[in-house]
Amino acid sequence: MAQAQLEGAQRVGSRFPKFTFILDQGKQFGPRVGRLCLTRPSNCLPNHVIDIRTPNFLIGTSRGVVPHFSRDHVHSANGISWINVSFESFLEQTPPVPTYQAGSQPLHNFLGFDSSKHIVSLSLRDPLDAREMPPNGNSHVSALCMRGVRKVTPADWRSYVLTMQPDIAFALSDTPFTAAPHSQKRLTKSIERSAAWLADLLRPLENTDDSPTESTPTLNVFVHMAGGTSTSARRAFSHSLTETLHGLEANAVKPLRCLDEGVAGYSFDLAALHVRPAPLSTHHDRGGGIEIAENSLSLQNSESLAQTPTPNTAGTPTSLSSSMIEPLSFLSLAPTLDELLRASLDPLPVAKPRLVTDVRSPHEILRLIRDIGVDVFDAGWAVKAADIGVALDFIFPVPSEHDNSPDHRKRDIGHNLYDAKYAHDFVSLTDAFLAGHNRTSSSKTPVCPCAACSPVSSTSPIQHSKVDVQSHQAHSDDGTNREQFLPPFTRAYLHHLLHTHEMSAHTLLVAHNVAVLDALLTGVRTIISGHADQNEAAAIFAREVTRFEEVYDGTMSVLHTARDNWKDVKYARENKDARSVHSTEVQ
Incomplete structure (x- = not known):
């Protein structure tokens, strides 16, 4: 079945967009x-280009839906330009339902995203889900759907990608979602499998256009940087991407000379590196899915990993020399997050985008930009934070009047x-921004454009028929149709909605939190690009990051308190529903 899907997908006549x-x-x-820059080809009109300035963010989905958003909300949120779809949530059906979508851009059309505005990427697994999973095999990855675990082979994944035609596809990765520490043999397997699965996805596609001069279509592939918490393993994987291929391996990906030539960007999934939360009781327990890290830069038991003796590597495949990975017992200190990312990126080209998922705070975002140079973050x-009732309220760079409180306590985020x-x-929800209704031409305080702080009234009547068009035609050109902001939704109103x-x-x-995150990254871009000298820009940016850390609470205590309050309200409702059901049964 997978082979039949693959052959059908290769006959699709549309071309893949060009990503640069x-x-x-x-x-x-x-x-x-x-x-x-994503350039969409067009047969009759000029090519359409989606231009996203970095650093920026992407937002994930659940079954193709941005959490809590309708399609209209997604279209009206100007900060959302890149959306990632986790395909594992569709695997309960064989074949998956989205693969029935016909026509060009099937992923956009099936999920209702705007192809002129949104870049849509496709990954097999949710990069934020680090719960323990059955181990992957040499020829499959374990994925989790509503009906349990499914085994997805590289051929299956290639067929899904070619059928759905995402703008960007994430290659399969052998990430061990089991308790650390991981042996040297397991790390070696992870590197080899990840490289082999990447090579399978990079195999050339058939040229389906009638024009003999048309270039062969190519996929835009992001690769997860394997290696776990071992810096030497990460360097080994990066070197495997850049080394020249020979023989059958070279013929399989021809005309690529090395795997990195076919890679559009690098991805770092931090979920497996952060401290692992308690196991979830059930897959459908939404309450267990809301986790707030105690320390956003802590790694998954990396100290124990560094002290683990090296196992017998007699069974290690010969395609990757064991000398490329230092024995774990040689590591004198547990590596930090910065060291792990630097080890992966050091052998690789500079001019390719870097994506990091499962960041836990604005402080971590700023540090990764300052120390590593990350280009894209996820908004998970x-x-x-919105799930547990927190309205974000911070600004970067921090204005001079945003000093610590009189009792010298840091501001909550x-x-x-x-x-x-x-x-x-x-x-309104934020002190750092003005509501659109309260904006003034003389104020230097930025306006929060979200639907909560700056709701907008309809600029024209809603027309349901030709009669409506005629009745309102006289008012269409009177010059009164202009954007009008309504009063913002208040904290008291949101408090009421949460408790009910x-x-x-x-x-x-x-909507509000995504707008604040977008404003944070806009401030970052403004500071860095505002100075032509790179060293000067880096120094000024570092000072602003330090000031942000001095003003805003990096322990995220407000999130921990909110999570406890959210649980109290949730359990109160469950107990009330239980009492109501019991009363009905008695009657």
């Missing part, structure tokens, strides 16, 4: 700015709207 990354300013490591932490103190707080379990509360909070 332009590094405007920056070095191998340190703050940098650039542009992600901002969505999780947001407001826990479950807290009773907000029950009668009738102001209204879904609109989380929709407004996600």
Whole structure:
């Protein structure tokens, strides 16, 4: 079945978009700015280009849906330009339902995203899901769907990618989702499998265009940087991407001379590196899915990993020399997150985008930009904050008037709207931004454009028929149709919605938190690009990051408190529902 799907996908006549990354300013490591450009081919119109300035963010989905958002919300959120779809959530059916979508750009059309505005990428697994999984095999990856674990082979994944035609595809990776430490033999297997699965996805496609001069279509592939918590293993994997191929391996990916030539960007999934949370009781327990890290830069038991003796490597495949990976007992110190990322990136080209998923705080985002030069982050932490009722409230760079409170306490990064103190707080969600309704031409404070702080009234009547068009035609050219902001939704109103379990509360909070995250990265780009001298830009940016860390609480204590309040409200509702059911049964 997979082979039949693959052959059918290779007959698709549409062309894949061209993805490029332009590094405007920056070095191998340190703050940098650039542009992600996706050019969509067109037969009759000029090619359409989606231009995303970096550093920027992507947002993940659940079954193709941005959490708490309708399609209209996604289209109206100007900060959302890159959306990632985890395909494992569709694997309960064989073949998966999205593969039935016909026509060009099937992934966009099936999920309802705007091809003129949104880059849509496809990964097999959710990069934020680090729960323990059955081990992968030499020819399959374990993926989790509603009906349990499914085994997905590289041939299956290639067929899904070619059928769905995403703008960007993530290659399969053999990431061990089992308790650390991992042996040297396991790390070697992980590197070899990941490289082999990448090579399978990079195999050339058939040229399906009628024109003999048309170039062979190519996929835009991001690769997860394997190697776990071993710096030497990470360097070994990076070298395997850049080394020249020979023989059958070279023929399989021809005309590529090495795997890195076919790679569009590098991905780092931090979920397996962060401290592992307690195991989930069930797959459908949404409450267990909301996790807030105690320390966003802590690694998964890396100290124990460094002290683990090297196992017998007699069975290690010969394609990767064991000398490339230092025995774990040789590691005198546990590597930090910066050291792991640098070990992966040091042998690789500078001018390719770097994506990091499962960041846990704005502080971690700023540090990764300052120390590593990361270009794209996921917005999962901002969505999780909205899940537990937190409205983010911070700004970068920090204005001079945003000093510490009189008691020398650092500012919280947001407001826990479950807290009773907000029950009668009738102001907008943020202190760092103005609401659109309160904007003035003389104020230097930026406006939060989200649907919660700056709701917009309809600029024209809603027309349901030709009669409506005629009745309102006289008012269409009178010059009165202009953008009008309504008063913002207040903290007291969101507090009420959260305690009454209204879904609109989380929709407004996600819209707000994504807008604050977008403003953070806009401020980052402004500072870095505002200085032509790279060393000067790096120094000024580092000072601003230090000031941000001095003003805002890096322990994220407001999120931990909000999570506890969210649980209390959740359990209170469950107990009430249980009592209601019992009362009905008695009657």
